[in-house]
Amino acid sequence: MSALRLGGFLATALLSSRAVAQTCLSFGVDFQTNGDYFQNISSTAPFTFASLFEGCDNDVANNILVDPNGDEYQCTDTPLQPDDTIELSTCPLDKNEMWSGDWSVLIISNNGNDDPIAYERDFYLDVGVPSTTTYTPTVTITSTSTPLVLITETSTIVSITTLPAKTTTVASVTKSPTVTITPAISTVVITKTATLRKTDYTVVPVLTTKTITASCSMPPSQQWPDPTCTITPTLVTAAALSTDDSGASTTGASAAVATAATTSSAPAQKIRRGLFDRAVPLDRAARVAERKARREASNKLHRRAPDSATTTITQTDTSLYSTSTSIVTGDATTITSTTVATSTSTSTPPVVTVKSGKTTLPVVTTTLKQSTTTKTVMTVLYTTVKTITSSPTVTISSTTTNAKSAIACTAKGGRMT
Template sequence: MSSLLSLSLVALGARKVLGDCVSFGMDFQNGGNYFQNSLSNDNFTFVSQFEGCQNDTAYNILVDPEGDQTECSDTNLLPSDTNQLSTCPIEKSQLYSGDWAVLVISNNGDSGQPIAYERDFSLSVGPQSTSTYTPTVTASATITPLVNVTSTATDTTVTTLAPSTVTSAKVTRNPTITVTPSRVTSTVTKALLTLKVTQYSLSIVPVTKTVTASCKRPVRASKHDPVARIVPTVGPMAKKFSAKYARDYDLNNKAAYVQERKERLAGRAPDPQPLVVTDTNTVDWVTVTSTSTAPATTATVTSTSLTTATATPAPITVLSGTTVAPPVTVTAATPTRVVTRWLIATTTTTKALRYTYTITATTTPSASASACLQVGGMLW
């Protein structure tokens, strides 16, 4: 590798544009804000891409909100436009909310111009919040309304009075009295119609479908990383920087750097992203019955109205002056009638509704997680 003195001159001297070799942030980009799960024991990683660089290695440094630096794994500058993963010896559970930065430093080969870039971003660190989704199950039921129409028929019972007696010419006769017994009424009950009523019982059949987590790949930043504003204090580059330039640039003052970066990234901390999961306990699910109405069924019931009427028979003529024989009583046939009473019979059928709901369970094979991490993606 060529002398590192030129690197210090470029990084800490006049802020001119560096050579054609540039770096881009992938998963963490300059000026961005991101959430990190404090419950994760995974190491913090970040992915970079490079363009226009020589065959060399980039040294990567993570800078925390207090300005303290941690050396991360090196990345290659070639091939161009290829994801390069750097892993830091700090777990996500050790992170905390604030303004962080990544330094990318390299000699850029023997013939290239050295680079020193800085990637500033904000982290919001906390436990992954969980939002539970409770499905709503809708059961469809159809009801048939009954319209009841009642018609009335009148049935009259006639009562015959005892005949009156009148005097007529002198003749002897035997009068006949006809006695009609009271009418006997019998009642017959018949089913006008039978209504078939359907009761619905709902059973939920949960089906679990397992899918592999998808990797949401990041889109590369439209602009490359800006020139570094901080002097590295860890790694192989730390000893090569000139103390003279460090004093002139006044960047070894952590407090001044932290304040300046805080002002640049003010107000960028996001809220934690909620993780939505489906409640798999079907007892908790909300059930709703959607009822539709079929055309109405009309049932006409005829009822009998009983009335009483009095019949006056013709008078009996009695011959005066003679003995009147006792009247002969004749019993007429007993009148009968049948009153039909109509009822509406009901039969109930229970119809079981089976509602199948698919619960998607996401599995993350270690190989898929590793491949997604390599490109700076996010599993979801």
């Protein structure tokens, strides 16, 4: 027996009110104690549940399904041997006849000539129509980006003019009124334009379909065995829950599993009513309240899905796809602009002056040479020379389920995915 199973054995010993610990243990497979599961109400398949047993005699378990109202449904029997073998029980309710709420299965058996067993597996079912979500892919295109480097170079040409020397005779006393005009600085703007070739990118996805064969997915194994029954069944009498006149629990072959209709004078034997019988117990309100209290106290709900709660489909309208651009940096383009600036100056040598007499000169207006600055402005124009269309492949998966494989998967307590 594995360490997990041994731990389950110890847990059962604590849960059981019997003086002797049980050696025959049951474990849930697809539906486990305190689990929370989705069931597809659109399905007409019968409700089934899987169990495995350890340490039991060569006998069968009588299985009972208890609905949220406390009513019982008699499901098919399952053998107790061999150990660790998954056994499937089929119930008289189809999935489209079920509803959301707390459900239970009861596992009752004489366990051959050993101690009889009575175990209970409580779980919650969320019964409804599976939801559908649409997945919209994102397609990626690759675009090349060309960096631009602008270099401006300026050359200056200086022109110097030297005038010849002069000798001037002027009066000894001269009145020479002058006016000096300084022109504003003149700026010459040179505009240069560079044209770069550009490539545009578009995306047109290509849809392909891939067929996938569904495979059987098994749930994680239950680590702890089922707890002892707290619900006393009506459809069968559980010897493990009965007491003799002294108040002691009955055991062994004398502890027969019988129907509720069996009288006390009937011989001790396994008597079953017809399969798919249903019983409405008198104490169902009390048992429903007790089960709800146990479920709330356990606080161990773990949502799983024997049936798939959500179906995902892939969007086929490619115009709705998002586009992601992956940019690759190409070689840089360098543009060099050379500007020629001209600077002019005049060099005047000293004037030799001879003074003689007196005179008054007319007003002299002097206009200084205008200073010129040259400024170059670069502009870059892009022209589209070609368009590249990217055609990424988007694969839409279609799942097909083999009917025989699905039946075999359900029998093992798994589901097709």
